[in-house]
Amino acid sequence: MRQLYEFLEQDNRSAGFARVAISTLAVLLVWQLVSMLVTNRLLLVPPAEVAAALVKEVESGAMWTNAVATVTAVVTSFIVSVAIGVAVGLALASSRVLSLTGGPVLSALNSVPIIALAPLFIAWLGLGFASKFVLVIMVAVFPVVVTTEAGLRATDKQLVEAARSFNATPLQIFSTVTFPYALPFIVSGIRVAWARALVGIVVAEFFGSFAGFGFAILSASQTFDTARVLGYVIMLGAMGLIGSVLFATLERRLAPWRQE
Amino acid sequence: MSDAIRLKVEKIDKVFKRRDKPSVEALRSIDMSVAEGEFVSIVGASGSGKSTLLRIIDGLIAPSGGRVLVDGRAVDKPGPDRAMVFQQDSLLPWKTVVDNVAYGLTLAGTRRADAERTAQRFIDIAGLQGFEHHYPHQLSGGMRQRVNVARALAVNPKILLLDEPFAALDAQTREIMQTELLSIWQETRKTVLLITHQIDEAVFLSDRVIVFSARPGTIREEIPVTLPRPRTLELKRSPAFVELVDHIWKLIEAEVRAGIKQS
Numbered sequence: 001m002r003q004l005y006e007f008l009e010q011d012n013r014s015a016g017f018a019r020v021a022i023s024t025l026a027v028l029l030v031w032q033l034v035s036m037l038v039t040n041r042l043l044l045v046p047p048a049e050v051a052a053a054l055v056k057e058v059e060s061g062a063m064w065t066n067a068v069a070t071v072t073a074v075v076t077s078f079i080v081s082v083a084i085g086v087a088v089g090l091a092l093a094s095s096r097v098l099s100l101t102g103g104p105v106l107s108a109l110n111s112v113p114i115i116a117l118a119p120l121f122i123a124w125l126g127l128g129f130a131s132k133f134v135l136v137i138m139v140a141v142f143p144v145v146v147t148t149e150a151g152l153r154a155t156d157k158q159l160v161e162a163a164r165s166f167n168a169t170p171l172q173i174f175s176t177v178t179f180p181y182a183l184p185f186i187v188s189g190i191r192v193a194w195a196r197a198l199v200g201i202v203v204a205e206f207f208g209s210f211a212g213f214g215f216a217i218l219s220a221s222q223t224f225d226t227a228r229v230l231g232y233v234i235m236l237g238a239m240g241l242i243g244s245v246l247f248a249t250l251e252r253r254l255a256p257w258r259q260e
Numbered sequence: 261m262s263d264a265i266r267l268k269v270e271k272i273d274k275v276f277k278r279r280d281k282p283s284v285e286a287l288r289s290i291d292m293s294v295a296e297g298e299f300v301s302i303v304g305a306s307g308s309g310k311s312t313l314l315r316i317i318d319g320l321i322a323p324s325g326g327r328v329l330v331d332g333r334a335v336d337k338p339g340p341d342r343a344m345v346f347q348q349d350s351l352l353p354w355k356t357v358v359d360n361v362a363y364g365l366t367l368a369g370t371r372r373a374d375a376e377r378t379a380q381r382f383i384d385i386a387g388l389q390g391f392e393h394h395y396p397h398q399l400s401g402g403m404r405q406r407v408n409v410a411r412a413l414a415v416n417p418k419i420l421l422l423d424e425p426f427a428a429l430d431a432q433t434r435e436i437m438q439t440e441l442l443s444i445w446q447e448t449r450k451t452v453l454l455i456t457h458q459i460d461e462a463v464f465l466s467d468r469v470i471v472f473s474a475r476p477g478t479i480r481e482e483i484p485v486t487l488p489r490p491r492t493l494e495l496k497r498s499p500a501f502v503e504l505v506d507h508i509w510k511l512i513e514a515e516v517r518a519g520i521k522q523s
């Protein structure tokens with residue numbers, strides 16, 4: 001028991017996998033127990049039934065269709081959000097005037113629940129890719145803008161001075177000091193953006209689309225197919241988890257000195 | 261040591277103007293020169309403008325008056341003829357030791373392979389063999405300062421500017437670093453201008469010690485150090501050494517004490 005405990009505390013890959021496995025098992029166990037108490041199958045179904053529903057979706061080909069629709073839409077809009085977010089953050093960090101005038105607008109937009117505008121976007125842009133694209137960008141871009149600007153501004157003055165002492169040009173100062181220093185900040189913004197992008201895509205698909213995980217969840221719940229609803233929610237959860245682990249790892253890789 | 265003047269500082273003044281606050285006169289009428297291959301130290305109370313003078317010589321900030329000459333030519337911005345080792349940690353934390361040492365060279369456009377070969381030479385001189393691929397956060401304070409010195413030497417400057425390079429180190433490490441700096445200096449024959457608040461460090465290393473007065477910084481006295489070279493740590497226990505340290509301490513004691521009361 002003691003050995004297991006020490007193993008789980010380690011900071012390596014196999015211990016990490018073991019931790020994820022244990023917490024997944026724990027969730028499944030609790031879920032199983034609760035579903036034995038709550039016997040109304042409209043409200044909750046046990047894990048095994050959800051797994052069976054997922055298998056059925058895969059066999060019918062519906063899983064593949066929905067996955068392609070959701071993943072292509074969310075990945076393209078996410079990549080575009082990151083590109084726009086970094087570009088806007090760069091502009092804000094390089095111009096004081098721009099930051100002072102644009103900053104309040106941005107933080108206002110950032111605190112408005114833009115997701116609530118989903119019905120409007122769909123009315124403007126119609127059902128399909130365009131409305132998903134715009135809605136995801138609108139929710140995912142802000143964390144990247146904010147962390148990019150903050151990261152670029154946080155730069156270590158002493159490192160800039162050392163670079164200047166070696167006769168670095170402004171461009172060299174940017175590429176060898178300011179930007180590498182900001183990179184871990186930017187990646188943490190990207191991690192938040194990915195989580196928001198997933199929320200954005202599901203909501204967009206609820207309101208207007210003919211394929212995708214959000215569409216599938218909505219149509220399953222209209223036929224009271226709780227197993228199928230939970231199955232697709234698990235798919236979304238897995239996408240969120242993968243992104244979060246990936247970006248957290250990247251953040252650590254880029255800034256190993258922050259661990260100490 | 262030849263008699264050619266490598267570095268000349270002429271009538272340097274520096275006043276820091278600040279918004280909404282009284283301006284600070286950091287330096288007043290500083291005149292000094294350093295011969296080629298000479299090792300000169302500046303000591304003075306904290307806040308007496310030592311770092312400011314070094315930054316002006318390096319070309320990082322402009323003086324309010326006066327000028328700096330290297331080999332007779334006025335300089336007003338950083339250049340490859342001078343390299344600085346800073347008081348604060350200034351290594352790039354995301355670069356390995358070899359990349360940090362090669363940093364100045366790559367900025368100057370040296371090809372990567374050449375830069376790395378040169379870096380390796382100074383890594384060897386600084387006693388950093390085996391740590392080439394470590395990151396700064398994996399090194400002790402003493403090792404990090406060696407990297408800083410190696411990085412400055414790698415660009416092959418004529419003048420090495422050192423701003424309290426060993427201040428953050430413990431006493432034993434500092435003594436070791438002092439003797440290593442001496443042997444590097446003997447090997448590379450650089451002109452060195454070193455700032456320190458440790459009088460014994462200044463005397464041990466230098467051909468000449470310049471004593472600053474407190475704000476505004478002015479030169480109070482220049483003291484030649486004629487102790488024989490090569491010097492070993494035993495020198496620090498000789499009567500001549502102790503006497504010289506004591507003399508300099510008396511020159512600045514009152515100001516250092518006043519400075520302690522102020523802060």
Ligand SMILES: Nc1ncnc2c1ncn2[C@@H]1O[C@H](COP(=O)(O)OP(=O)(O)O)[C@@H](O)[C@H]1O
Pocket residue numbers: 276278284285286304305306307308309310311312313475
């Ligand atoms: N950028 C600056 N703006 C305003 N005052 C400064 C600036 N840099 C240094 N000073 C002031 O100039 C004086 C000399 O500072 P410094 O050169 O760092 O002294 P030292 O290195 O001898 O301790 C101090 O009073 C300090 O507060």
Ligand SMILES: [Mg+2]
Pocket residue numbers: 310311312347423424
């Ligand atoms: Mg200083």
